[in-house]
Amino acid sequence: MFRKILRSIFQLPLTFLQELGNISRMFLQVTYLSFRRPFKLDYIFKQMEFIGVRSMLVVVITGTFTGMVLALQSSYGFRKFGAEGLVGAIVALSMTRELGPVLTSLMVTGRAGSSMAAELGTMRVTEQIDALTVMALNPVKYLIVPRVVASFLMLPVLTIISDLLGIVGGYIIGVKLLGINEGAFINKIEKTLDLPDIYNGLVKAAVFGIILSVISCYKGYYTRGGAEGVGRATTEAVVLSSVTILISDYVLTSIMF
Amino acid sequence: MEERAIHIVDLHKSFRDQKVLDGINLEVEKEKITVIIGKSGGGKSVLLKHMIGLLKPDSGEIWVNGTEITKLNDKKLNEVRKTFGMLFQEAALFDSMNVYENVSFPLREHRSMSEKEIERIVEERLKQVGLLAFKEKMPSELSGGMKKRVGLARALVCDPDIILFDEPTSALDPVISLTILDLIKETQSYIKKTYVVISHDILGMFRIADKVAMLSDGKIIEYGTPQEIRRSKHEITQEFLQATQIPGFTGGSHG
Amino acid sequence: MDRKKISSEVWVGVVVLIGILSLFYMSMRIGKFGTLHRQGYEIKVTLDNANGLDPRSPIQIAGVEVGKVSAIKLDGYKALILLRVKDGVKIPVDSKAAVKTQGVLGDKYIEIIPGVGQTYLAGGDRINDIITVPDFGEIFTQVNVAAKNFGDTMSEFKGIIGEQEKISIKKSIDNIQVVSGDFKNLVSANKNNITRIVTNMEAISKDIEAGKGTIGKLVKDDTLYNDAKDVVASLKNISGDIEQGKGTLGKLAKDETLYDEAKDAIGNIKELTDGMKKGEGTLGKLAKDDSLYKETEKAMKKIQKGAEGLQEMTPITILGTIFGTFF
Ligand SMILES: Nc1ncnc2c1ncn2[C@@H]1O[C@H](COP(=O)(O)OP(=O)(O)OP(=O)(O)O)[C@@H](O)[C@H]1O
Ligand SMILES: [Mg+2]
Numbered sequence: 001m002f003r004k005i006l007r008s009i010f011q012l013p014l015t016f017l018q019e020l021g022n023i024s025r026m027f028l029q030v031t032y033l034s035f036r037r038p039f040k041l042d043y044i045f046k047q048m049e050f051i052g053v054r055s056m057l058v059v060v061i062t063g064t065f066t067g068m069v070l071a072l073q074s075s076y077g078f079r080k081f082g083a084e085g086l087v088g089a090i091v092a093l094s095m096t097r098e099l100g101p102v103l104t105s106l107m108v109t110g111r112a113g114s115s116m117a118a119e120l121g122t123m124r125v126t127e128q129i130d131a132l133t134v135m136a137l138n139p140v141k142y143l144i145v146p147r148v149v150a151s152f153l154m155l156p157v158l159t160i161i162s163d164l165l166g167i168v169g170g171y172i173i174g175v176k177l178l179g180i181n182e183g184a185f186i187n188k189i190e191k192t193l194d195l196p197d198i199y200n201g202l203v204k205a206a207v208f209g210i211i212l213s214v215i216s217c218y219k220g221y222y223t224r225g226g227a228e229g230v231g232r233a234t235t236e237a238v239v240l241s242s243v244t245i246l247i248s249d250y251v252l253t254s255i256m257f
Numbered sequence: 258m259e260e261r262a263i264h265i266v267d268l269h270k271s272f273r274d275q276k277v278l279d280g281i282n283l284e285v286e287k288e289k290i291t292v293i294i295g296k297s298g299g300g301k302s303v304l305l306k307h308m309i310g311l312l313k314p315d316s317g318e319i320w321v322n323g324t325e326i327t328k329l330n331d332k333k334l335n336e337v338r339k340t341f342g343m344l345f346q347e348a349a350l351f352d353s354m355n356v357y358e359n360v361s362f363p364l365r366e367h368r369s370m371s372e373k374e375i376e377r378i379v380e381e382r383l384k385q386v387g388l389l390a391f392k393e394k395m396p397s398e399l400s401g402g403m404k405k406r407v408g409l410a411r412a413l414v415c416d417p418d419i420i421l422f423d424e425p426t427s428a429l430d431p432v433i434s435l436t437i438l439d440l441i442k443e444t445q446s447y448i449k450k451t452y453v454v455i456s457h458d459i460l461g462m463f464r465i466a467d468k469v470a471m472l473s474d475g476k477i478i479e480y481g482t483p484q485e486i487r488r489s490k491h492e493i494t495q496e497f498l499q500a501t502q503i504p505g506f507t508g509g510s511h512g
Numbered sequence: 513m514d515r516k517k518i519s520s521e522v523w524v525g526v527v528v529l530i531g532i533l534s535l536f537y538m539s540m541r542i543g544k545f546g547t548l549h550r551q552g553y554e555i556k557v558t559l560d561n562a563n564g565l566d567p568r569s570p571i572q573i574a575g576v577e578v579g580k581v582s583a584i585k586l587d588g589y590k591a592l593i594l595l596r597v598k599d600g601v602k603i604p605v606d607s608k609a610a611v612k613t614q615g616v617l618g619d620k621y622i623e624i625i626p627g628v629g630q631t632y633l634a635g636g637d638r639i640n641d642i643i644t645v646p647d648f649g650e651i652f653t654q655v656n657v658a659a660k661n662f663g664d665t666m667s668e669f670k671g672i673i674g675e676q677e678k679i680s681i682k683k684s685i686d687n688i689q690v691v692s693g694d695f696k697n698l699v700s701a702n703k704n705n706i707t708r709i710v711t712n713m714e715a716i717s718k719d720i721e722a723g724k725g726t727i728g729k730l731v732k733d734d735t736l737y738n739d740a741k742d743v744v745a746s747l748k749n750i751s752g753d754i755e756q757g758k759g760t761l762g763k764l765a766k767d768e769t770l771y772d773e774a775k776d777a778i779g780n781i782k783e784l785t786d787g788m789k790k791g792e793g794t795l796g797k798l799a800k801d802d803s804l805y806k807e808t809e810k811a812m813k814k815i816q817k818g819a820e821g822l823q824e825m826t827p828i829t830i831l832g833t834i835f836g837t838f839f
Contacts, residue, residue: 049520052527096538119353127349134309134343135363136335154524157531164534193542194568198535 026140026218027210030148033141040146047150051112051213052157058107059158060165066099067091067166071173075180084174085184089192091170096193096201097257100163102249105155105208109241113216116147117237120220121230129221144217148210155209156202163201200256204249211248212241261320262287262419262451263308268317270303277303279475281317285419285468290445290452292462294497295472301455302346304472305421308453309341310334321419339367342417346424346455348408350396356383356407357392363415382410385440387433401428409437413444422454426461434458438465459501463487471497552579552598553635557609557622559642562591564620565611571595571622573603581622595622603639604629610643 074090120143123129132139167189174180219237223229263285270278277300285291295301306312307319310326319326321337329337342363350359361379364370370378383389386406396404405428412420425441426434442465445452456462462469463483471479471486473493479486486494559565562584571579579597586592597603606627611620624639633639 045520045524048524053520053523056527122352126347126352127345128351130306130311131343131345131349131351133311134338134341135366136338137366138331138335154527157528160531160534160538161527164538190542193538195539195542198538198542202535 022222023215023218026144026221027214029140030145030214030217033138033145034149036141040142043142043146044149047146048154050115051108051147051150052154055108055111055154055158056161058111059104059162062103062107063095063100063162063165064169066103066162067095067169067171068173070094070099070166071170071178075174075178084178084180085188087174087178087180088167088170088185089188091174092167092189092193093197095163095166095170096197098201098249098253100159100166101155101201101205101208102245104159104162104205105212105245106242108151108155108158108209109212109216109238109245112151113212113241114234114238116213116216117220117223117234118230120144120217121223121233124221124223125226125230139221144214144221147217148213151209151213152206153209155205159202159205160198163198203256204252207248207252208245211244215241215244260287261285262322263453264318264320265304265308266318266320268304268307268319269315270300270307270312271315276475278307278314281472281475281477283470283477283480285451285453287451288449289467290441290454290465291468291470292454292456292466293470293472294456294459294462296497297457299472300475301472302423305343305423305453305455308421309338309343340418342412342415342420344405344408344412344420344422344425346427348396348401348404350399350404350407350411352396355393355395356388356399359396359407360392360410360414363411367415378414379410382414383407385413385444386410387436402430402433405429406433406437409440416448417450419451419453422452424455424457426456426458434461441465459498552596554582555595555597555603555633555635556638557593557595557642558587558638559591559593559611560644562593562611564613565591565593565622566620569621571597571624573601573624573626578624593622602632605631605633605637606641607633607639608641608643609639 070091071087075084075087078084078086078090120129123143129139129143132142171185175182175185216237219233219240220230223233225232261284263283265281265283268278268281269276281304283304293301293304303312307314308321310329314327317327322340324333324337326334326337350356351362354362357379360382361375364375364378380389380392383392386409388403388406388410391399391403396407399407405425409422409425412422422441426437429437438461441452441454444450445465454462454465466483469479469481469483469486470477471489471491471494479489479491479494481489487498489495565581565584567581567583569581570577571581578601579595581593582596583594584591585594603624604627606629608625608627610623610625612623613620625643
């Protein structure tokens with residue numbers, strides 16, 4: 001009994017480290033293979049369509065409404081200072097530095113990351129991955145690299161769209177609905193927002209893209225145990241990706257800004 | 258020239274506590290059809306996966322055309338795999354691709370051929386398995402038996418030296434089953450490649466087999482021509498053969 | 513199957529194009545000075561303290577942005593600020609520079625007050641004339657102290673020089689005029705006292721009359737307050753002495769110069785008290801010092817304006833605080 005408890009206490013960090021090591025290994029492998037021929041461009045484009053184009057709607061909606069609610073909330077607070085002119089700046093800064101990249105990544109995790117895990121998980125349990133292997137084709141190269149590269153490329157694109165729409169949403173609420181001085185609203189944005197705010201946000205998004213795709217693919221790739229295993233892998237992929245995104249967001253923010 | 262395409266020496270494999278392969282010794286002759294029979298869950302698929310390096314043994318050696326493959330790195334192993342084709346028990350078609358794309362996939366990845374040539378070969382294979390009309394269908398729109406046949410076409414399409422079939426006729430009706438067996442026999446005698454076939458379908462298998470191996474309790478307990486196996490006094494083999502005999506019906510054993 | 517007609521490349525292209533356009537648009541809107549790095553010319557300013565200034569802090573002339581701080585370095589133990597000024601903005605050699613604050617809590621920026629000279633600064637030149645503007649925080653505390661001092665002084669004066677004392681003083685003066693007695697005794701007994709009183713009184717009344725009254729002076733004028741208090745206390749003593757009639761007043765009258773001096777001093781005090789009486793209790797009028805009064809008023813107005821300005825200013829500090837609470 002005592003030994004059992006002791007073992008499980010030691011087992012937990014061990015499993016964690018193992019998982020961390022496996023994911024890092026997967027990341028390195030993907031990185032290496034990304035620069036090796038053959039470049040499966042059509043695979044990458046297919047994934048870019050899946051991740052980028054099909055996620056557009058959800059990103060558009062979240063971006064716009066985030067900006068809107070941000071304007072609503074911050075104007076409530078700023079009115080107490082009599083500083084409503086700052087609402088635009090707050091929306092712009094929050095969107096570009098933080099909410100744009102993070103919310104976009106979380107939405108893509110939910111939409112595309114989950115289906116990466118489910119798809120690869122299904123391919124694993126139906127031996128499609130083995131089929132690739134016996135054809136002397138590297139499944140990581142064919143299945144994971146395109147997804148990771150596509151995420152890496154599309155996340156910044158989705159994020160900048162979300163950034164802009166968030167600001168537009170904030171503008172609609174702030175200026176059109178709450179009647180904040182339009183000149184102040186826009187001028188404060190232009191004055192406060194710096195290019196590094198935007199670019200660093202996009203760098204974040206690209207990193208999140210790698211994180212969510214590597215983790216989701218890893219979880220799917222090593223699925224065990226039939227349909228149930230696929231379901232478990234999908235859940236784990238989403239949870240682990242989201243948590244890792246939020247943690248690494250803190251790390252990245254403290255490094256970059 | 259070496260007589261043996263695949264030579265397995267004292268192969269052991271366990272999954273956790275479960276011993277699946279317990280000292281397999283087997284020689285698969287070149288340009289012959291070797292049929293492996295055995296109980297369900299006896300480790301036939303596991304044995305087949307070892308031959309192509311999908312599973313690593315706990316101990317033992319696997320020689321393929323004079324190369325020991327259990328300790329090869331991925332790159333060298335892939336060189337060996339390029340000489341293989343494999344039909345999976347559940348077909349394992351890529352469900353993001355339609356039938357045509359599935360069958361043409363190995364060609365596209367390994368041969369630099371014109372689109373025309375690819376089309377010619379693929380359509381010929383699809384015609385052989387009777388599925389040319391379904392080439393635009395997605396795997397999810399096919400029945401189990403149809404998937405099996407597409408998988409067969411995909412395994413054959415590259416004309417590999419060694420092809421591993423995991424139960425090519427299960428899930429097929431007797432008529433299609435026969436055509437598929439004939440197809441396997443025909444292509445083999447025509448192109449002279451090494452085939453390894455797993456089956457429960459004893460009667461069907463005796464039609465096409467050059468050599469039969471009986472797998473039981475993780476060992477090859479018997480190996481020989483179909484006639485030798487049929488005359489075997491071995492208890493387990495007898496039991497196995499008896500079970501497939503239908504009273505008053507001798508099936509295709511004289512075919 | 514219809515959507516197959518448009519290949520994934522096209523769709524990806526559309527999204528990427530939207531993304532690039534968004535990025536381009538946003539960069540254009542905010543990147544007005546993003547390209548300034550290589551344009552314009554650079555001039556130098558040396559400050560004692562560059563606290564609050566950042567690279568990219570704005571440079572303004574008459575409230576119009578004309579450039580940005582490009583670098584801040586340590587030069588000896590002073591801060592060397594490099595200012596990159598837009599081409600076409602000519603800055604006379606005799607211009608002055610000041611570090612100012614936008615709003616009460618806001619960003620620091622550099623204001624250049626153009627001179628009137630006809631020669632202009634070229635790249636690498638230096639503005640030597642630095643105006644130090646105390647920031648609002650300092651002003652607040654200074655004004656506070658000053659106002660408190662004023663209040664204290666006034667009530668002290670009021671308390672000490674009541675009707676009783678005025679009468680006493682008047683009586684004393686009358687006495688002095690009438691009585692002539694042994695002045696020598698008075699001198700020998702009170703020599704130190706009197707000399708101190710007289711010099712103090714002179715100094716104080718001169719100071720007050722000269723009315724240097726800047727806020728800084730005012731703060732310094734703790735001494736003034738204390739001295740004035742001393743004077744009055746001493747005066748009280750003397751008049752008490754006189755009233756007790758120690759018979760020394762005759763001597764006082766004999767000494768012409770001392771008498772005159774005393775008279776002058778007392779006259780000054782009288783003037784002061786008169787001024788105080790006339791004044792409606794404002795600080796400035798207490799000291800008969802209009803400029804001091806105006807300065808204080810100005811400072812107060814500034815503070816008020818600053819407080820009002822809070823509504824409009826863009827102090828990053830506020831942003832910072834708010835960000836802190838957001839994230
Ligand atoms: N990946 C695996 N992990 C754990 N156990 C496995 C694995 N693959 C196979 N087994 C076990 O090995 C044994 C043999 O499985 P195998 O698939 O080789 O059977 P089989 O002979 O092909 O049976 P069938 O004729 O039904 O296909 C089974 O008991 C199975 O539980
Ligand atoms: Mg099997």
